[in-house]
Amino acid sequence: xxxxxxxFRKEFSAxxxxxxxxxVISIFLLITGWFFFTTFFLFNQANLRTFxxxxxxxxxxxxxxITMRLISEELNIGSDEILLTMPVTxxxxxxxxxxxxxALIIAMLIPTLAYPLTVSFMGQLDWGxxxxxxxxxxxxxxxxxxxxxxxxxxxxxxxxxxxxxxxICFTLTLIDKMLFFLPQSLLGVFSYLGADFHFxxxxxxxxxxxxxxxxxxxxxxxxxxxxxxxxxxY
Amino acid sequence: MIQVENLTxxxxxxxxxxxxNLDIQRGEIMGLLGPNGAGKTTTLRMLTGFLQPSSGSINIxxxxxxxxxxxxxxxxxxxxxxxxLYHDMLVFDYLKYVAAIRAIDRDQKLPRIRQLADLCGINExxxxxxxxxxxxxxxxxxxxxxxxxxxxxxxxxxxxxGLDPNQIVEIRKIIKEIGKEKxxxxxxxxxxxxxxxxxxxxxxxxxxxxxxxxxxxxKQSASGKNIMHLxxxxxxxxxxxxxxxxxxxxxxxxxxxxxxxxxxxxLTYRSTGDLRPDVYRIIKxxxxxxxxxxxxxxxxxxxxRELTKEN
Numbered sequence: 001x002x003x004x005x006x007x008f009r010k011e012f013s014a015x016x017x018x019x020x021x022x023x024v025i026s027i028f029l030l031i032t033g034w035f036f037f038t039t040f041f042l043f044n045q046a047n048l049r050t051f052x053x054x055x056x057x058x059x060x061x062x063x064x065x066i067t068m069r070l071i072s073e074e075l076n077i078g079s080d081e082i083l084l085t086m087p088v089t090x091x092x093x094x095x096x097x098x099x100x101x102x103a104l105i106i107a108m109l110i111p112t113l114a115y116p117l118t119v120s121f122m123g124q125l126d127w128g129x130x131x132x133x134x135x136x137x138x139x140x141x142x143x144x145x146x147x148x149x150x151x152x153x154x155x156x157x158x159x160x161x162x163x164x165x166x167x168i169c170f171t172l173t174l175i176d177k178m179l180f181f182l183p184q185s186l187l188g189v190f191s192y193l194g195a196d197f198h199f200x201x202x203x204x205x206x207x208x209x210x211x212x213x214x215x216x217x218x219x220x221x222x223x224x225x226x227x228x229x230x231x232x233x234y
Numbered sequence: 235m236i237q238v239e240n241l242t243x244x245x246x247x248x249x250x251x252x253x254x255n256l257d258i259q260r261g262e263i264m265g266l267l268g269p270n271g272a273g274k275t276t277t278l279r280m281l282t283g284f285l286q287p288s289s290g291s292i293n294i295x296x297x298x299x300x301x302x303x304x305x306x307x308x309x310x311x312x313x314x315x316x317x318x319l320y321h322d323m324l325v326f327d328y329l330k331y332v333a334a335i336r337a338i339d340r341d342q343k344l345p346r347i348r349q350l351a352d353l354c355g356i357n358e359x360x361x362x363x364x365x366x367x368x369x370x371x372x373x374x375x376x377x378x379x380x381x382x383x384x385x386x387x388x389x390x391x392x393x394x395x396g397l398d399p400n401q402i403v404e405i406r407k408i409i410k411e412i413g414k415e416k417x418x419x420x421x422x423x424x425x426x427x428x429x430x431x432x433x434x435x436x437x438x439x440x441x442x443x444x445x446x447x448x449x450x451x452x453k454q455s456a457s458g459k460n461i462m463h464l465x466x467x468x469x470x471x472x473x474x475x476x477x478x479x480x481x482x483x484x485x486x487x488x489x490x491x492x493x494x495x496x497x498x499x500x501l502t503y504r505s506t507g508d509l510r511p512d513v514y515r516i517i518k519x520x521x522x523x524x525x526x527x528x529x530x531x532x533x534x535x536x537x538x539r540e541l542t543k544e545n
Contacts, residue, residue: 078318
């Protein structure tokens with residue numbers, strides 16, 4: 001467990017030593033801020049609905065970019081040999097890196113608190129859905145991080161890792177929008193697989209254990225897949 | 235200290251290491267030699283728990299690597315080939331990170347890092363990013379990394395590659411110094427280095443051990459075959475051949491060079507004793523003129539080439 005903390009610290013500070021964190025955070029804020037406030041005054045409603053509708057798609061792009069380097073960079077420069085011959089397990093490495101990416105996502109969400117604050121000055125803001133939305137965003141971020149980490153463990157090429165991660169996250173986000181292609185009997189299953197579906201539930205302010213469980217299981221499957229991928233490599 | 239039994243590693247269908255058996259004692263400095271692709275690095279990677287063997291067992295200090303891989307990693311220090319370190323970290327930050335993972339006590343961390351920086355001569359680069367260092371400095375940072383926890387077994391994969399001659403001498407000195415108490419395994423293909431630093435040399439070729447012993451042992455066992463050079467005057471080759479072939483153990487007498495006045499002869503013989511007195515006696519009884527007479531000494535280089543020749 002102590003090793004997880006050390007790896008987490010190293011990975012988290014690595015984001016801020018290189019320009020990655022600054023670029024990712026500013027692009028994220030630029031996109032969400034622009035799309036949120038361009039339509040905000042048209043709707044004339046004091047809520048964060050448009051921000052939350054946008055968030056899953058933006059996350060599907062941004063999070064694979066955050067996680068792509070985590071393992072594939074190690075494989076590429078060969079530093080995995082140094083890391084894994086120190087007394088750490090694959091689990092320590094994966095969890096440490098996973099937590100670092102979740103921490104960066106939280107750091108990325110903190111400046112967006114300016115949105116609800118701004119809105120609360122303009123009208124009567126219902127804080128319930130706002131808090132729900134942020135909790136959901138962290139869970140969704142964790143789930144996508146798990147997926148991204150899995151993609152990163154598959155290849156030594158960061159661009160391929162990004163594209164695989166993006167493909168999976170994007171599919172998960174949009175799968176419940178594609179339901180009209182499917183026969184009636186499969187609807188339930190596929191809508192349950194959609195990340196957006198679960199996130200919007202939480203963002204309404206209803207925290208349902210099914211939605212939380214969904215994100216936790218996606219996250220677990222991703223991390224377990226990363227563990228298998230590493231096990232397979234050596 | 236380290237027992238390796240029937241260690242085998244397959245990369246899909248390619249057999250990189252084939253049934254290796256080794257027993258390494260405490261305090262031994264072992265040199266692992268072999269041509270490129272012989273399986274040196276693969277063997278070391280399995281010893282350090284980085285790669286899982288396809289079959290066979292490794293026991294270090296009585297701990298089996300299958301079950302106690304974490305405990306074994308705590309005993310080991312490892313410098314991989316070409317020291318693949320994180321490019322964007324500062325040397326000092328990196329060593330601090332390694333110290334944390336190696337569970338060095340909080341108040342011991344800084345003194346230990348300082349001590350290693352002195353030992354490896356990296357004081358002047360402590361605040362530089364690793365990616366900006368020259369190969370030699372990277373290698374030294376890697377060495378500091380490997381020695382962080384004062385390991386009982388130090389495994390170094392080509393530790394002196396990329397270093398300048400002064401640094402090589404320094405590193406050898408460090409290795410000799412540490413090797414007094416610690417077990418060290420070095421892989422290299424610089425033979426003089428192995429000869430200078432190692433107590434024991436293991437040569438592997440195509441995944442198999444082809445020689446194992448001290449430098450002297452290797453030289454002796456390989457020198458079952460001796461070669462002698464003679465430079466003569468006032469005689470023709472036929473006579474020399476007829477006379478020298480009579481001696482016990484002589485395998486061949488061959489003509490190397492012949493000018494009007496001089497004849498160079500190469501004599502190959504297989505014998506445990508020295509044949510030089512007998513050859514001298516034969517020459518003394520004739521009216522040949524002896525210009526040069528010497529025996530070729532078996533160098534590690536010759537032995538290495540002999541053992542690892544491609545069939």
